[in-house]
Amino acid sequence: VLGCKAKGKTVLYNISACRLKETDRAKSIMAELTKMGAKLEETNDTLTIHHSDLKGAFIDGRHDHRIVMASSVAAMIAEGPSVITDAEFAAVSFPNYYESMKALGASIDRLQSV
Incomplete structure (x- = not known):
């Protein structure tokens, strides 16, 4: 996510390890x-x-706290609103994630599913 805001290009190496987990992260x-x-x-x-x-x-x-949290950071720097499914999965590794982000100034609303 940070690479999207960096000037020029950012290269991440050895990402093949991320492909061998529960999903291809x-x-x-x-x-x-x-x-x-x-x-x-x-x-x-x-x-x-x-x-x-x-x-x-x-x-x-994708039911993955890492994807949810990375996507939420991307949403915070994006122009316009984003909706992230499975947002509750952030609590797997960071129970107070959304409260912490709000304390830092993030605008986050919880939508009720239908």
């Missing part, structure tokens, strides 16, 4: 950031992130 976060307008290039083991102006989007949290 590298592919998951790339898919969600791409929805927001991120300019990304990938190989099997690297991710190149180009400076990108992110826009709000409908994000699939």
Whole structure:
């Protein structure tokens, strides 16, 4: 997410380790950031992130606290609102995540599912 705001390009190496977990986390976060307008290039083991102006989007949290929290940070720097499914999964590793983000000035609203 930080790479989207950095000048120039950011290259992450050894991302293949992220592909071997419960899900392919590298592919998951790339898919969600791409929805927001991120300019990304990938190989099997690297991710190149180009400076990108992110826009709000409908994000699939994929039942993964890491994807949810990374996507929420992206949403905070994006232009326009975002909706993130499975937002409650942040509590798996950071029970007070949303309260902490609000204390830092983030604008976060909880939507009720229908």
